[in-house]
Amino acid sequence: MRILHFADAHIDIATHGRHDPVTGLAIRTLDFLKALDTIVDTAIQEKVDLIIFAGDAYKDRTPVPTFQREWGKRMMRLSEAGIPTLLLVGNHDLSPASGRAHALQEYETLAVPHLHVASKPQFLSSADLEGLPLQVIALPWIARSNFMASQELSGADVARVYERLEDRLTQLVSMWLEKADPSLPIVLTAHASVQGAMYGGERSVMLGNDLVLPGSLVRDPRLDYVALGHIHKAQNLNEGGHHPVIYPGSIERVDFGEAADDKFFVIADVQKEGQTRVAWRKLEGRRFIDCFVRLTSGKDFSEKLPAALPGEEVLKDAVVRLVIEYPYELESLLDEPHIRQKTSECLEFHLVRRPQRETRLRLPGDQAVSSLSPLDLLEKYWYVVRSEWEDGEVARLQELASEVMRSVGEGEIADPSAE
Structure with missing residues (x-):
């Protein structure tokens, strides 16, 4: 059995930035669709026996029709090719509200040929998989609220809810x-999530708390392959073990937390008796370049800053971030227009300025802290942290503090100990 396994497509997560004039879609969106096309083309050309998509087609459960159309085009190609395809519902595809439709509902409702949707835990026999000599245990994402309602549990102890859910799933799998x-x-x-997995930078796009499956569950020796989704970093959690336990990762880089991560899908040759073999297929996604430079003197602005970015040929069509840390008093030396001119060939360029202020406030030698009123102390505090606030905000906060202290002095705020 040759299985193509991929996960975490998130095809509509990057809708910002430059747009393609022909399709009207963001170029970054087209990057995700290009990766999805590569996966679909491979499945058809290599005539795999089964495709497992391990969840998260979109960024949330309410994709706009344009993205439903683009995902649907690729799914219909698989259907027309006659390749059995199992679509797992992920956390981004599922509404936390009980009874609401998930993002892959139309394939389940319309019974599209060869497309099978797993929206609840289930065991799929050979007959359920169109006669393939294979059995699949499917565990889609389970919303905590739905589980609590079915088990009549209180949400006061979240850890207890997840413990009960983990026990229930373990019993089902067994x-x-x-x-x-x-x-x-x-x-x-x-x-x-599986215990022991390494997280990438996708925490910014993951919704809610995680159920963490025990490592012993996915390493059960009776299993021959484990196809996981949800974590964006590609990894095998049972390297050198009896059977592969695979997170293929997301199909395209989501943010700079994944800048250094290669992206993959997997072709698994699944066999009994520990003979399963896995081939990692690399996806050539958009390059992310993340740069950081710390400047400590005026000389650094002319020497270290130009060297912080690679050459223009490397920057071309890449998504680039440059983080510059420097003393606040040297901010006038930062030539932002020159930096942006050098990065004009990037698809996207993000400049992050981090001016550093002296955080220790020194009082004059003849002035003691005890001689200052609370409002005076607060005013000096704003001076220390004012880089984090707009001048107008500082003035409003100081005025609000003055009103609060004045009302306390006039007895307008009741003593909390009084009855």
Whole structure:
């Protein structure tokens, strides 16, 4: 059995920046669709037996029709090619409200040929998979609120809720493994975090708290392959072990937290008795370049700053961030127009300025802290941290503090100990 496994497409997560004049879509959106096209083309050309998509087609459960159309085009190509495709519902595809439709609902509702949607935990036999000599245990994302409602649990103790959910899923998987046909390979697919997995920079796009599956669950020796989704960093959690436990990662870089991560999908040759083999297929995504420079003197602005960025041929069409840290009093030396001219060939350029102020306030030698009123002390505090605030905000905060202290002095705020 040759299985193509991918996850975390998030095709509509990057809708900002420069747009393509032909399609009207953001160029970064086209990057995600190009990666998805590569995956679909490979599945069709290499005639894989099964595709497992381990969740998160979109950035949330309410994609706009344009992105539903683009995802649907690729799914219909797989359907027309006659390739059985299992679509797991991920946390970004699912509404936390009970009874609301998930983002992949139309494929389930319309019963599109060869497209199978797993929106709840289930065991898929060979008959459920169009006669493939394979069995699949599918664990889509489970909303905490839905589980609490079904089990009549209180949300006061979140840790307890997740503990109960983990126990329930472990019992289900154990039961399904007991009933499975031992002569056929067994695949577990889940959209979840697994104990011991390494997180990438995708925390900014993950919603809510995580259910963490125990490592022992995915390493059960009765399994022959584990196809995971949800974590964007590609990794095998059972390297050198009996069967691969794979996060293929997201199909394109989501943000600068993933700048150094290569992107993949996986072709797994699934066999019994520990003979499963995995081939990582690299996706050539958009280059992200993340640069940082610390400047401490005026000389650094002319010497270290120009060297902080690579050559223009490397910057061309890349998504680039330059973080500059420097003393606040040297800010006038920063020539931002020159930097932007040098990076004009980038697809996107993000300049992050971090002026550093002296955080220690020194009082005159003849002045003691005890001689200052609370308002005077607060005013000096604003001076220390004013780089974090606009001047107008500082004035308003100081005025508000004055009103509060005046009202306390006039007895307008009741003593909390008084009855």
